[in-house]
């Protein structure tokens with residue numbers, strides 16, 4: 001017989017897969033003697049069994065739950081449904097990977113018309129008992145019976161109004177009794193049944209609901225976003241209730257053992273007196289900062305601080321802790337590894353090493369490379385005047401500009417159209433998750449630093465401001481007002497999540513820099529990693545950025561970007577349109593000094609580090625005007641000015657555009673095929689490189705160009721192009737009298753090149769895997785069309801596990817890379833190999849490259865720090 005139900009004193013933190021994160025930690029805290037209310041966990045395996053049985057709790061699980069319930073009753077001395085001494089429990093989800101707020105919870109379970117009386121007597125506090133009962137009806141009805149909370153909220157508001165009250169604490173026991181009767185009527189009206197009075201029925205219905213919530217829409221979206229597998233299922237935790245709403249000596253709160261925004265080592269959190277947990281998380285009442293608890297309940301505060309320290313030492317990481325104080329007694333309801341910004345992750349990891357709690361390797365694994373992206377984005381320019389409109393809580397750092405929208409669906413819609421939006425809400429709920437994903441940033445007028453919006457935005461590395469109470473939001477009119485200023489739907493605002501400031505209009509941003517802690521962590525990564533990191537850069541500015549971020553060279557300089565400069569396009573067009581050899585050479589002569597200048601700039605910045613320069617790659621028509629636009633212009637001229645010189649020129653241009661037109665340009669006349677047919681273009685580029693090298697030699701800079709031939713499919717292509725480059729080098733050495741070194745290699749981006757890499761290596765000094773094209777040609781997916789047309793559906797329907805243009809497909813494309821490396825090195829042992837497709841900046845692909853034995857990865861300058869860390873993680 002399988003064991004599906006585990007008492008808290010039977011488990012430990014190593015059992016996450018079975019007990020879920022929350023259950024495993026509750027068991028662990030019980031084990032180390034912390035004050036945890038007693039309970040048990042129904043395992044994730046029971047959830048799988050539930051789905052396997054067609055969404056039914058199996059008899060075996062049911063029996064085990066009842067057995068555990070007996071134990072719980074014995075331990076607490078209370079009994080479910082016993083009016084003399086009722087046991088009340090919470091029913092909470094708890095998946096293996098934390099999914100905050102995504103699944104369902106039921107509190108105060110066990111309340112009914114009889115136990116509420118018992119509670120009133122026992123606590124000598126009828127007001128509290130009836131309040132708890134109405135909360136239970138509302139929550140149970142929403143979560144289990146699927147009745148919208150709106151009906152209950154509306155009734156509550158009407159009752160308050162009728163009685164002339166402003167807030168809930170003014171409601172008396174009798175008022176709650178009236179509300180309860182009305183609540184029950186709402187239930188009967190919606191379900192055609194009475195509100196269930198049998199606590200065991202309540203319990204099993206709630207367990208069902210929690211299992212079902214594993215597959216609710218927001219949980220599915222959250223899992224997709226965080227790459228959590230959908231087969232895992234959730235555990236369910238049944239725990240005896242403690243009450244933070246028993247009066248002013250009670251309360252509830254959430255705290256992080258370090259600041260989750262900055263990483264600073266201070267207790268960071270908030271609490272509410274006389275409240276239940278959901279009041280804090282829902283962000284409906286704005287809570288007090290944890291530090292004031294010191295004055296309100298000094299002994300509890302001290303015990304709490306000690307517990308926090310103990311938990312952090314025990315788990316060796318920053319913890320996110322939920323607690324409740326019931327009549328002066330502290331209880332810990334949950335601990336988990338706290339979500340944090342990238343900045344905080346780095347600071348916490350490096351400080352834990354300094355404090356001797358973890359070692360450097362552990363610290364390197366504590367920071368998610370993808371998260372670093374947050375720190376490598378632009379910030380608001382400090383020197384620019386800030387037209388501050390309002391200030392809220394700085395809930396998640398980062399700056400963003402966008403149009404104001406008030407609705408999550410609309411945020412998604414506009415973002416899909418490519419617009420930048422900022423989602424503004426009174427507060428967010430898990431139903432807004434898709435809007436938060438789509439928005440550049442989130443702003444709320446209510447709620448604290450641990451409100452839903454804050455926690456979710458921080459997890460996503462999105463800028464967020466919470467509790468901006470100066471902002472009066474009118475959802476109906478789609479506007480908000482701060483003082484006299486009205487901001488309407490669609491107006492542009494800028495926010496700074498690091499300071500909490502909201503500003504009107506767009507404000508200039510500046511480039512990011514690496515903090516001292518970030519540099520330290522990366523220096524540990526450099527000690528650890530065994531694979532080089534270079535950058536893809538095609539101008540001196542990007543090259544300088546790459547160096548600043550720690551690149552060891554340039555892995556790909558795409559020379560076509562230099563041709564696309566507005567001032568150069570006419571010359572490039574002249575070269576393409578040339579009818580004769582002389583005409584073409586004249587245009588190339590004009591281009592040569594420009595290219596030479598580009599190369600000198602880059603090689604100078606890189607100061608002798610290797611720089612891989614790729615000769616021209618794209619189809620030539622990319623430099624010519626669009627055919628349709630040209631036709632329109634010609635038609636206009638034919639009507640307005642049929643004899644003009646301009647018309648003749650445009651007609652000639654159209655003729656050439658038509659000649660160059662191809663059905664499949666990405667498989668057409670591009671890459672080395674350009675050099676084969678128009679060798680003079682590659683010759684000009686090679687000469688420009690060598691002139692640059694020769695000039696820099698005068699300045700004492702020993703430039704190391706690696707000249708790369710793109711899209712080679714047959715060794716003869718490379719052989720011919722290599723001879724061309726060698727001839728250019730020789731001629732420039734003779735002409736300048738200078739000596740210099742260079743190498744000639746190729747991209748491996750066509751399957752045939754990988755499969756014949758042994759032959760190709762005869763002519764190559766190095767290989768660089770162009771996995772963008774290699775993915776395109778291996779799958780036969782157009783890299784420019786697939787993503788918009790069918791790839792997303794493939795991923796949604798799990799035909800493919802990932803987008804292969806983002807995450808390297810190890811089984812297919814990866815196999816070609818492995819074959820290429822192996823065959824290449826068979827011919828030339830130690831052949832230098834790298835990758836320069838987009839995958840070079842993606843952590844799982846970097847791990848693959850390390851395992852495949854590549855010498856380096858190359859990625860965009862802004863991803864270099866990420867790649868350094870991912871490269872280190874691959875080796876640990």
Ligand code: PEP
Nearest residue numbers: 749770771772773836837
């Ligand atoms: C590649 O194909 O992977 C590559 C780096 O070249 P490009 O993206 O310029 O085609």
Ligand code: MG
Nearest residue numbers: 749770772773
């Ligand atoms: Mg390519």
